[in-house]
Amino acid sequence: MPPDTADPTPRPAVETFRGSGAPGADASTVRALGRLLPFVRPALPRLVGGGLSALGASLAALAIPRVLQHVVDGPLAAGARTHDAGALWSAMALVLALGLAEAGLILLRRSLVMLPGTRVEAVMRGVLFRHLQDLPVAFHDRWAGGQLLSRSMTDLGLLRRWLVFGLLQLVVSTATVVVGVGLLVATTGWLGLVYLVGAIPVTVIVFRFSRRFRAISRRSQDQAGDLATAVEESVHGIRVLKAFGRGRDALESFTGQAEELRRTELAKAGQQARINVALTLIPELTLAVCLVLGAWLAHTDQITVGALTAFFATAAVINGPVVDLGMTLSMTLNARTAVDRFFEVIDTVNPLTDPDDPQVPAAPEGRVVLRDVTFRHDDAATPVLDHLDLELPAGTTTALVGLTGSGKSTLAMLVPRLYDVTAGAVELDGVDVRRMRRADVRRAVAVAFEDPTLFSASVRENVLLGVDDDLPAPERERRLREALEVAQAGFVEDLPQGLDTRIGEEGLSLSGGQRQRLALARAIAARPRVLVLDDPLSALDVATEEAVTARLRDVLAGTTSLVIAHRPSTVALADRVAVLQDGRVRAVGTHSQLLATDPHYRYVISSLEDDAAEHGVGALADATAEGDGDAATTRETTLDDEATGARL
């Protein structure tokens, strides 16, 4: 069950959701990381300060052995002969100063970079969140939750750590090595040059390592995201898994995914191991050469013994950073992956934005017109709505009726502009909704979704979701009460803490009908000009349905409404009915008109003649069994004939 384990990449970005600057695989790591600059810029002074202190600290660290050598080679050795303690004191003072400086500079470095490090992370997290909230529903339809979450948490965490440690470490290690090698070359000539030669193979190896490591790192971070998705789904779908006793299968499938991630991580470690070997072995072997060479140079008096000691002391200091470089490098490459993944989302151009010159309808009355609307889902081959025309006159209630999957919900989502039409236009009071600000459209249009979509908050917060926060409290309370009353949601009074009861994740501590009524109340409380109710009574029993219908009629009077209906009882709310078929509105009329004139409407809405249906269903079953292509049409015609036949 859970997601396609083999697919390491996030959902294929189709058309609309292709990042503008999709980072090509060959973009350099420096350039990729450079994209952080706008976020890092405010923190730059502190980061540079941190870098300088780090540099200072490691210079101090580097200096200590040299000072020690100096002390031993010169004054102390001399002092030992002359019994002069003065040299010792000054040497101690010097080492002490350097030691204090090192510790102090480390402290300084940390306190300098910590704040910006966490700030940058938090800012980026906020930016990502804002962008995600801005991106349309179509984006969220296709991006797995875990992929977004792992970008927001894991990737940004990686970045923060890189900014605080990795980046500086990289700078410091490189600087230490460069300065150290410089010192070696400057002070010991030949020996230093030999040591330098070792850098050539190291560079080549590092280069090759980077390329490989990057690919694996990307794979691993994507897989981690998929794993998070699997966890999320296994919890959200826990009822299904339990109902079918599929916990074990879910575990197996999850294990498979986790196992893949493990393999990727091991491949990563393999690369890490190789670079480690290279970075230890090559410098050490170079040092072996230097040792023999150095001994010979000292033997031939081309170099002092003290200088030789100093050479190896310095080399020992460089060795650490060289090995660290392997770690730092992989950290940097991971950070680069994180940046790539972050910007993949940020670069996703939002096709559903507010216009530059937003318009507001001159006479807001709630008239909705769908003009020649075509809509195709991004990943569907054929349009769901095909040159559809429909008008919802102000103040009227229109029922939308059609078969399952005919596109009713899709149409409904176009009105509050949760999706944009592929072609044609949706107009609200004469203004194309794309020419209005989204907030304005959505203030005018409220929706009750077919899935209630509640939040784990109090009943009050859920119902008042669409009510402006700046409304006076008594008014909010009034709307709340009224909406609950209309939706017949009196049950909330019986909840343990009444209106303040938290209703559990997605409202799942309520019964199905209770959830649906809260979702209905939420739409009503928003007091919109246009109310879109997607099958709002499907989970209600007949009696409650009647009660809701009676009250709802009052509310709907004067509000333009679109009510999606599967049952005659829901249709009863409406003044007129639109019948949706094959992506078009094939007929509009009153219920009884349509019943008399439109066979498709009759087919969709009529369940009478259980007796006749008996017959009809038999025929239908046969038809479905035979038809493999467009069986839906077959079954319809069959039934149509039956129904018409029965009527005649």
Add this chain to the structure above:
Amino acid sequence: MSTTTAAAPQDAPLSGAESRAARSRSLRLLGDLLRPHRGRLGWAGVLVVASTLGQVAGPALVAVTIDHALPALDDGDGAPLAVYGALFVLAAVVGGLAGGAYVRQAAVISQAVLLELRRRVFRQTQRLSLEFHEGYTSGRIISRQTSDLEALRELLDGGLTGVVSSVLVMVFTAVSLALLDWRSGVVLLVSFLPALALTRWFQKRSQVFYRRQRTASARVIVKFVETMTGMRAVQAFRREATTEQDYGALAEDYRAANYATFSLNGRYQPGLVLIGNLTVVAALAYGGWRVLTGELDVGVLVAALLYVKRFFQPIQQVGMFYNAFQSAAAALEKVSALLAEEPTVVEPARPVALPAARGELRLEHVTFRYGHGPVVLPDLDLTIPAGQTVALVGTTGAGKSTLAKLVTRFYDASEGRVLLDGVDVRDLSTPDLRRAVVMVTQEAYLFSGSVRDNIALGRPGASQAQVEAAARAVGAHEFVMAMPDGYDTDVNKRGGRVSAGQRQLLSFARAFLADPAVLVLDEATSSLDIPGERLVQRGLQTLLADRTAIIIAHRLSTVAIADRVLVMEHGWVVEDGSPEELVELDGRFARLHAAWRDSLV
């Protein structure tokens, strides 16, 4: 959906005893996870020793070369130089290769531990009862599986690698130093006292800080997951700004918590370095003085000082490890708390075998309430003979789904018993029970993945033909074939790619495939069009011919295929009989039925 985010008891600050218990539970878990890898850890240790030996040998060889080989060379004897040179090469090769092998080995261990822990948490999540999940929220479980595990991973990957070699370097260096000049060794030893004191200070504070950080991170994740899940509603009701504010506040808490741990660590690390450097000064003073008094060789002092300096070089790494350890321990506290949860619906210790259920259901004086909430089912006494199809109707909130959830053992009755074929469901093993009783829940949840996988959830390993047959039986085949890749089409997260009715059909197909003795359908056709519903009912009639079924439905059309109707009201069964009888009876059902018939056209 604003401000309040689940602040469950687990998030509250801990008392002293609780804190210790949490910590020891966390460490036990860590030990438990590492125990099976003792062998590997041992081998890793060997590799580290080898690699460290290689590292330490370097300076020592340099020292002896300068002290012995050089004078020998001056005396015209090149042999010692050659030997030491060769030894140096050997040390480099051994050290390098062992180091690389160690990195791999550490990853093997760390990944095995992570895999095991992931599996344990996952299994535990699946094992825990719905009651638990209702309180815990998915976001927190996700945060356990992601960011908490990340903390452990950091310890195992970075920390562990670093510390083992660091500590070994330190030990070797210390031993070499002690052998070279034990007095300098004593200086080193004394320096441990302030280091330990500092560490103790760090430990106390970091424990608090890291706990706070874990909680803050979980809250951010919870909010994130919930917002993304409910994005439609967020956007439709223009909640973006408020949500962003709330999220921003939580993210800021998390940032502050991170900052607190960093700045603590930012004082700990330089503190350690300072202690190290002061020790070098002390060693210099002591050694230098002895050189001045002629007690100590200049050469020995050089080596001793280099050793002391070298000893403290990895101290930051050790500090880092300790820091990572504190972080991981706090994370493991959360994870181990989750693992320590006991399901309220427990698997029987000695299950009664029920290989082939007939499907007789009996509820004996069942009382039920959710947690400490109001009583939902006051006293239910009911027998459903095997093979009977029962329609369960009643007002919303009457307790129909609750009854279904008791029969499927999502919950256990507060009082009374639920019996399947005369066996208390609490005595049945989960596989037996799930094979016998299957429910299509009111919420039709689809997993992302192909249509086939979703249907095959009803019976893993089902063939394509079986999957297709199930789809045909409920009338889903046509629309599935109309999708771009047919049965291989990805339905997207939560089945977002198919319509609500289609989602219900696919859920239904699952149940068809599962083929249980007892089938519970909770509002399984509520979002279907009427022709579709009719088709499903037609299929049901064949399917239910020889099995027990409880069909919960508000559309009374279902009743037509039922042998018996139960009308529920406020948790009581108020009417019970065949549809005809009840219509005759002229009670609630008769009224409902009449109203429903009137509504039909």
